[in-house]
Amino acid sequence: MGAGGDRRHLPLAQRAMIVIVLIAVGLANIGQPYPHLAPLQHVPTLAILFAAPWAIRRWRLSTASVVSIGLFLLAHTLGGRYIYSYVPYDHWSRALAGQGLSDRFGWTRNQYDRLVHFLFGLLWTLPVRQALMRRHGLTPGLGLWAGFAFVGSVSAFYEIFEWLLTLVAAGDTADYYNGQQGDMWDAQKDMALAQGGSFVAILWAWWRRI
Template sequence: MISGAVAMWKALPLAQRWMIWLLLAAVGLANIAQPYPDLAPLQHGPTVALILAAPRLLRRWPLSTSTFACICLFLLLHTLGARWIYSYVPYDDWVRAISGHDISSLFGMKRNGFDRLVHFSFGALLTLPIAEISRHHGGLPWRWSLSFAFAAVGLGSAVYEIFEWLLTVVAAGDTADYYNGQQGDIWDAQKDMALAQIGSMIAVIALLRRSG
């Protein structure tokens, strides 16, 4: 079993192996002096599972390095957000330390917007991987694979929001509120799904222009 896992690892392109190591290091760093240890497994668990499964998944469904980079970039953004359970990512403090100003004041934001960025990135960065998989491993023509990817982003967003709703039903009140990160916005789920679709639409247009 170990020799098989090593063989799958060595079969990956070098760049993809480095990306996996980078993700693993990011998750490790995100859990040093973890400010929300009770929620850390729920936030980081799926990422760790994907990292461990990556060699086998990439052997079964190979991806180009640029496509795999899109997935890794999305997971890096998620890992950053997950450390501060999204609602408390201190990006204003970071920007203020550099420029003396903050993003929230500049754009009139009354809530932490990092989760909005990640939902947008879900659509913008994962459209290409879904399209590539559906094209090369599902046999869809390129334009149809892009349509499928756009629809899959919408489905994935909806399923995730349903999961968050179910979590509020079964989890303790504080745990559910912290994980969901609504921050008092009753339209949080709808805005998250809309941003994911906007991101996917931009990606589809860019990919169509690139392919001519």
């Protein structure tokens, strides 16, 4: 995924990606429609951003990997503004094309959270593989499967966290944060989509022979 480095200062493109995501988080909280839920969505992103300079140098991530993770954080930040369940993509689609995506595909729920779970697998697998190869000497093939396992593990821990939240949080807060939208199989579908995205990344790496 390109040459990385362990220089004292991050390359300009990597610093720019961090700043872009930081600005996006700020913009997402202007006129925040769900202010009581915003911290649950955006505080983890801010924690990643503040840790990023140290983590990038420690794990020797290339600019391509940093951009990949940054794109995922941008998608998550957009979802967080609307607590995922209310991302108004139908409104945007009608304004651009005259028809909502839900009307076009017959969707009965907001699908944006599904997209972001897929993007998690797609955009994190290769950066994780690169970090493990550079710091721990994994082979390219083993690194791919380690990235696949990372996506599965993080997805499972995240769904367990959501479940625990329902046990300790007020009902509405938990329901809005979880974004199940009445789907009893939401957790399983989310994990499957993340693994599907990871598998697509693996296929792409094999095809490109990287």
